[in-house]
Amino acid sequence: MHTLHPAVFSCRELTHLILHKCLLPTAPPTFSGFPKLTWLSLTMVGFGEYGERDLEAMIHMSPLLEMLELEDVWILGDEVDEWVIQAPNLRSLTFVADDDYELQIGELPSLQKANVTIQNYNSVDRDFVTLLTRFAQVRELEFRMPLAEVNVLERLSCSFQILKRLVLHTDFCNVTRILSMFSLLRSAPNLQQLETKIVDSQAQNDEVDVDFFSALCTNGLFTRLKIVTITDAPLCSNEMHFIEFILSEARLLCALFVYQDDDSDHAKPSEEAVIQLTKFRRVSPKARVFFRNMDFYWRHEISLRKIVDLL
Numbered sequence: 001m002h003t004l005h006p007a008v009f010s011c012r013e014l015t016h017l018i019l020h021k022c023l024l025p026t027a028p029p030t031f032s033g034f035p036k037l038t039w040l041s042l043t044m045v046g047f048g049e050y051g052e053r054d055l056e057a058m059i060h061m062s063p064l065l066e067m068l069e070l071e072d073v074w075i076l077g078d079e080v081d082e083w084v085i086q087a088p089n090l091r092s093l094t095f096v097a098d099d100d101y102e103l104q105i106g107e108l109p110s111l112q113k114a115n116v117t118i119q120n121y122n123s124v125d126r127d128f129v130t131l132l133t134r135f136a137q138v139r140e141l142e143f144r145m146p147l148a149e150v151n152v153l154e155r156l157s158c159s160f161q162i163l164k165r166l167v168l169h170t171d172f173c174n175v176t177r178i179l180s181m182f183s184l185l186r187s188a189p190n191l192q193q194l195e196t197k198i199v200d201s202q203a204q205n206d207e208v209d210v211d212f213f214s215a216l217c218t219n220g221l222f223t224r225l226k227i228v229t230i231t232d233a234p235l236c237s238n239e240m241h242f243i244e245f246i247l248s249e250a251r252l253l254c255a256l257f258v259y260q261d262d263d264s265d266h267a268k269p270s271e272e273a274v275i276q277l278t279k280f281r282r283v284s285p286k287a288r289v290f291f292r293n294m295d296f297y298w299r300h301e302i303s304l305r306k307i308v309d310l311l
Helices: 006-010 051-060 128-133 175-185 210-215 237-249 270-279 294-300
Strands: 016-024 039-047 067-071 083-085 092-097 103-105 113-118 140-144 165-170 193-198 227-233 255-260 288-293
Touching: 039 051, 051 083, 165 175, 210 237, 227 237, 237 255, 237 270, 255 270, 270 288
Parallel strands: 016 039, 039 067, 067 092, 083 103, 092 113, 113 140, 140 165, 165 193, 193 227, 227 255, 255 288
Antiparallel strands: none
């Protein structure tokens, strides 16, 4: 993998900096930022030891930065200090990585869209609730739910009044994870689009029914919800009851897309799932249910908008 020349840090006229699959050297002491940079995209980019300081400086010393994309960025070294993303004009933030590298979110007053997907965010030692509240003002949010066996969002007190689109990486295997998800959903009264991406599909530890979901419902839940998407779902009983609950509560629902992962050891047979879906009561007269299994989806590279299987 190629290591860039330190001269990259002297390009003060840059407005866009997009780097892919390379290594960044340590910033020289003379580095004074990118005063005109509005877009920073780093994909599969590595930093040396203490590289979190250089990454933090690149962001902090780019006062006009509006778009920040950090995907599969890694930092060498056994120990990483806390580092902060803080940018007054940042409108869109993407941080996708295996580890959080002690990431902290500072003041982002202009943020409208955020994607924080950390593969190994399993520890409850970090204050995940505080991290999440940093995104209370965004219109679109995507993140991976922590998989620790605790309802980490039970202390969530902020309201996501502006949130219109939410993408959750989670599962329905445990009651604690379901409760965490609903803690967030109850805080987003104006949500219009909801997507759940099932991760780490495994056997259900807790069995729940549609009455369980109904007991979590409040008057403001799903009042504006129009589109729901569920992907990588083996469609075990908990997932099917969640779908049944959505169809029975979302009065403005227009479309519910279901992508089944039928490669899972716990997957419900597709024919059985389709029959069950057709029997669910729909409170919205406009609600349409679309079904595909993921194997067919990837083989034919179909987009969401091209699905024609209507139930």
